[in-house]
Amino acid sequence: MTDAPAKPHRVVIVGAGFGGLETVFGLKGAPVEITLIDRRNHHLFQPLLYQVATASLATSEIAWPIRHVLSDRKDVTTLFANVNGVDAKEKRVRLEDGETIPYDTLVLATGARHAYFGHDEWEPFAPGLKTLEDATTLRRRILVAFERAERETDPQRRAALLTFVIIGAGPTGVELAGTIAELAKHTLPPDFRRIDTQKARVVLIEAGPRVLAGFDENLSAYAQRALEDSGVEVVLGQPVTECTADGVTYGGQQLNARTIIWAAGVRASRAAEWLGAPADRAHRLKVNPDLTVPGHPDVFAVGDTVTIAGPDGNPVPGIAPAAKQEGRYVSKVIKARLNGTTVGPFRYNHSGSLAQIGKRKAIIDFGRIKLRGTIAWWIWGIAHIYFLIGLRHRLSVALSWLWVYARDQRAARLITQGSSKVTG
C-alpha cells in the first residue's frame, strides 16, 4: 500500500465457498485490495461431504485452509470472522465482534443451510449435511446406531437402531442412502457379533414422484433400480409429516428409526435480510442479470444465496459449477468497471449433472449424452478427483477410494466428539 500512488479499490468478499473463492481467483492481477471473510478457516468441497458422513473420507481430504489456498496472493487478506450485517449506506460489512470492514465493491457468497420448511423443531432428530461438523456428527450417529444395536437385547429397539431414514432424494439424499446401504451390507458385517448389519433398513423418502428429479426420467428410473438393488427402500410421493426421536411419520404411518437424515431442502443465508433486498421463498436474493443486488450497484451476490434464471428459463441450479461461473463472471464485471468497459449479462452454461448411487453405479447427464452404470461411475470419480484443489488431496482421495473399492473398508470410521458420553 505504501508504494501505491492511488488508493486501491477495496473488494470485500464474504464466504470462501466455490463462488467466493472463484471471484478471488478471477481478480488475480487486478488493481484491487481484497478482503475475504469466512466464519470457517477452510474451504470445503461440499459435493463429497456425504463421503465424510459415511466414513469413506477423512475431513482433511475435502477441506483446505483458506489462507493456504491463497498464500501466494499477497493482495488478499483473509479474516476468520462471522459477518452479521451490511451497512450499505456507509459501505461497510459488520462483524459479530463489532469491527466493520469498509468496501468499494462487496461480493456476497454466503451460501445456504438446510431448511425444515417451518419445522425447525425437527432439526435435532433429523440433522442435515452442510458443514464438516454436520458430517462428523452424522458419522457419529450412524456408527453409534450400529454400536447400540449390538448391545440392545429388545428386538423392537434393535430394529429401530438398525433403521436409517433419509428424507429427500436429491443428489445428497441418494448418495447418502446408497453409501449407508453399502456400509451396512458390505463393510460392517464381519465386525459385529450379535447383530447382522445386512438386516439394517435404509429407507429413502421423497415427497416428489421420482428420485433425482433434476435428471432425465430414464436416468431417474435407473437410479431408483440401482438403489433398490443395493438394498435401499425407496418411498416416493410421500411428504414426511413428523420427525421425532422415535422415527418419522409419512402417509399416516409411523416408521421407527433412530437415525434420520435431512436432505430435503435448503434455505439461503441472511444476505437478503442484511440488505433488505427482494428474495424468494428460500430466502435467495433475486439478483440483476449482472448479479448485482437490485438497488445496490456495488453489491454482487453469487452461488447458493441467489436465484437467477438460466438460458432455458429454469433457475440456475445450486451446484458448484454454477457458483464458480458466477464468481468468475463477477470478477470480470469488477475488472471491466475499473477499466471503464462493460460486459454482457451473466449466462449460465450447464456442462452436465453427475450423481453417484453406489459402488460402480452412477448417472451422468451431459444433455445429449446420458450415461449410467460402471462407465458413469468411473467418469464421476475421475471428474471429482480432477476438481479437488491440490495434488496431494487428489492422490489421497484416490487412494482412499481405491481402498474402499478394493477392500470394502472405510478408514475414517471414527466416532469422535462426545463419544465418551455414549454408552449402550
Add this chain to the structure above:
Amino acid sequence: MTDAPAKPHRVVIVGAGFGGLETVFGLKGAPVEITLIDRRNHHLFQPLLYQVATASLATSEIAWPIRHVLSDRKDVTTLFANVNGVDAKEKRVRLEDGETIPYDTLVLATGARHAYFGHDEWEPFAPGLKTLEDATTLRRRILVAFERAERETDPQRRAALLTFVIIGAGPTGVELAGTIAELAKHTLPPDFRRIDTQKARVVLIEAGPRVLAGFDENLSAYAQRALEDSGVEVVLGQPVTECTADGVTYGGQQLNARTIIWAAGVRASRAAEWLGAPADRAHRLKVNPDLTVPGHPDVFAVGDTVTIAGPDGNPVPGIAPAAKQEGRYVSKVIKARLNGTTVGPFRYNHSGSLAQIGKRKAIIDFGRIKLRGTIAWWIWGIAHIYFLIGLRHRLSVALSWLWVYARDQRAARLITQGSSKVTG
C-alpha cells in the same frame, strides 16, 4: 458356543489401548471367549497424537475402529461402553448403563489421563493430550490463536495470542514445542498478512533440571540445543505455580499467553478404586510380579494403569512397548493356567527410547547405542511407520510426512468443532 462341549473360559478385557489389544492378540487360538470393552470405538496410536494436535496428521491416520482391527477374530466380542466398576466377589464388570458382564479372568488395561497434581482448576486453561478429542481441541486452540492474532490490533493482546506455553518437557512436551515452533516459523508465515508468525514465542517450562529426563544426559543436552535452534525458549527448574486464562506464573513472574498446553503428568484410571487395591500416588495399581492385582488372582492389570519395577529396579516406563509386553505376558499366563502350567514373573525388556524434536532432529537411546540428529530422525520415522497397524495407514502417514517434509505444509490445518462460534 453351540458346538463347544464345555463352557469356555470367559476373559473380559477393559481398554483397547496397546496393552489390552496385545492381550487379545496373544490369546489367539486359546480356548477362551473374549469380551473387549472400550468407551471409544477406536484404538489410538498415542505416540503420534501430538502430530494431530499440530496439524501434521489427520485423526484417521492414527486411529482404527477396534471392531475392524479384530474383525477376523470371531472369538472376540467388542463392546462400546463405559465401565464404572468391578464386582470382584461376583466376578462381574459393571457398565455405566447398568449391564454387568461376567468374567472368569479380568484384564484391566484402562490407561491414564493427564493430571494436574491437585490443581484440576487449571484444566480449562491448560488442556492435556490423551484422546483424539484432546488433539482436535488443541489443534483448534493453536490455529485459532493465530487467527485471532491476525485480527488483534492491541500489541499486548496480540503478543499474548502469539505466545504458546508447554508445561512439562517429557517426550510429549518436547515434541509439541518443536512442532509448534516449526508451524510458526516455517509453515504459517506465507499465509498471514498482518502478523509475522515467526515472531511467535514457544516457551517450554519444566520443573526438573533438564528436558527428556528419561534419556541420557548428553542426549538431553542435544535435545535442548536443538529445541533452542528451532526457536523454542526452554525454561528449566521452574515449577508452574498458576495457570489462568491470561497465562502462567513461574518463579514469581507472570507470562502472558493465550495458549497453554499441559504435558506435565498423568494419573492412572480408576481401576485401583474399583478393586480397593493398593496404588501409588498417581493411582497406579501396585501389581504382583505376574501382573495380577494383590488379593485378586483372577484380575490382571497392564499398561499405564499399573506400576511395577523393571529389571534395573526403576519403574517400567509408561510407554507403548512396555504396555504391549505386559499384555503379551498376561496372555501367556492365562494360557498357561488353562493348560495347568506356569510361567515365570514378568520381565520388562527395554528396547530403547526415541523422541522427535523437529525436522531432521531426533534422539534415540538404545542403551549402548545413542543416536541424534538426522539419522536418528529417519530411524524414528521408519520405526513409527513400521509400528502403525495396517498397510494403508503406513502409506498414508508416510505420504503426509513426506509432504510436510518437502513442502513445509500441513494438510490437516482444519478448525472444527465449535469453529462457527469463534470470532475475533
